[in-house]
Amino acid sequence: DAGVIQSPRHEVTEMGQEVTLRCKPISGHNSLFWYRQTMMRGLELLIYFNNNVPIDDSGMPEDRFSAKMPNASFSTLKIQPSEPRDSAVYFCASSSPTSGVSEQYFGPGTRLTVT
């Protein structure tokens, strides 16, 4: 299994630009999670999907952030317009809680730098 795939691994952009982060979950997993990790705030859950439907987006910081999951094998997290305070590592994770056990499998992350 290839694991959770994220792209790009690194993104450097200028303030005001649109940024799109991509995630391919593990095949067969029906839950997908987007996290943000910073030194100041630690690991924060932004949004998660079950069966492609957003379940909880209470962690999305503001309207500049949006996430979609058009099908079971692809999700995007978009920031428009980006700001320097959005600089962080963004992780995608997937899980398959059908057995009742809910461990998540994380991708390698996308390191975003907004200048």
Add this chain to the structure above:
Amino acid sequence: AQSVTQLGSHVSVSEGALVLLRCNYSSSVPPYLFWYVQYPNQGLQLLLKYTSAATLVKGINGFEAEFKKSETSFHLTKPSAHMSDAAEYFCAVSAAGTASKLTFGTGTRLQVTL
């Protein structure tokens, strides 16, 4: 609602010494508990999980954790630290039977010295 508290944001041990990383949880329903490890510039990797079977759980890389309901604890231990264990460790909790949302602790950075 569930929460976890990790005591000590930084722990330093000598190579070969016992590793003890503390985690206390709060949950209104029977919990599932997890320990994850994050090496520099990598994602989180599952070390072990407690899912209401055996209270002593063994994981990868020689780590284990014991679920103690009376103490609401799930501390992570390893008898003998290795330099390669230097990383950040996260405790997490979810409610059994839910749709897999995890609540993570703030993490403990483990330093291993010679």
